[in-house]
Amino acid sequence: EPEVTQTPSHQVTQMGQEVILRCVPISNHLYFYWYRQILGQKVEFLVSFYNNEISEKSEIFDDQFSVERPDGSNFTLKIRSTKLEDSAMYFCASSFRGWNTEAFFGQGTRLTVV
Amino acid sequence: GENVEQHPSTLSVQEGDSAVIKCTYSDSASNYFPWYKQELGKRPQLIIDIRSNVGEKKDQRIAVTLNKTAKHFSLHITETQPEDSAVYFCAASSYNTDKLIFGTGTRLQVFP
Numbered sequence: 001e002p003e004v005t006q007t008p009s010h011q012v013t014q015m016g017q018e019v020i021l022r023c024v025p026i027s028n029h030l031y032f033y034w035y036r037q038i039l040g041q042k043v044e045f046l047v048s049f050y051n052n053e054i055s056e057k058s059e060i061f062d063d064q065f066s067v068e069r070p071d072g073s074n075f076t077l078k079i080r081s082t083k084l085e086d087s088a089m090y091f092c093a094s095s096f097r098g099w100n101t102e103a104f105f106g107q108g109t110r111l112t113v114v
Numbered sequence: 115g116e117n118v119e120q121h122p123s124t125l126s127v128q129e130g131d132s133a134v135i136k137c138t139y140s141d142s143a144s145n146y147f148p149w150y151k152q153e154l155g156k157r158p159q160l161i162i163d164i165r166s167n168v169g170e171k172k173d174q175r176i177a178v179t180l181n182k183t184a185k186h187f188s189l190h191i192t193e194t195q196p197e198d199s200a201v202y203f204c205a206a207s208s209y210n211t212d213k214l215i216f217g218t219g220t221r222l223q224v225f226p
Contacts, residue, residue, distance in 0.1 A: 042219055043214075106157060
């Protein structure tokens with residue numbers, strides 16, 4: 001069964017450093033998402049991406065965050081200058097048709113900012 | 115803004131009993147309500163979903179009900195098994211957006 005894959009599974013970074021989280025969505029999916037889950041809290045929407053542009057973003061997704069689809073398979077989330085409060089599990093997701101359809105989640109990247 | 119509340123936060127049941135998890139949403143434009151199961155250290159996986167034109171949906175031991183007037187939807191698991199133990203998240207999205215608004219999660223423990 002096709003899966004969304006994310007790398008790395010765990011990333012430790014120093015405060016102020018840039019990190020790039022990588023995702024390979026399911027190949028025929030057209031809509032891509034990033035969510036995050038701070039330990040013990042709920043899953044929060046960060047950004048959605050369709051047709052090579054951001055379709056929606058939350059208030060969490062400020063100027064420190066950016067997304068890119070550099071080629072036909074990868075979807076990345078960049079945090080330019082990490083803060084302690086960015087420590088969380090980051091989930092990539094993809095869906096075929098967008099709204100009202102199942103979003104398939106990756107296994108997550110645990111980001112620890114020290 | 116949009117919000118989804120979920121109760122209870124933890125739920126312990128004996129194997130074979132039923133479990134019910136309830137969610138309330140605030141955005142009256144919400145029309146898609148998926149439920150995700152997240153086992154420890156694993157990704158959230160869709161277990162069932164319901165759209166606003168349907169009041170109830172069932173898949174073997176799992177059912178979801180939707181009350182649009184009250185903005186409530188619930189997950190029902192019958193004949194629970196230890197492998198049902200996980201964190202369950204409800205979510206909602208509306209017709210004009212594809213983002214999911216998640217509830218706070220329910221940790222279900224099924225004791226043998």
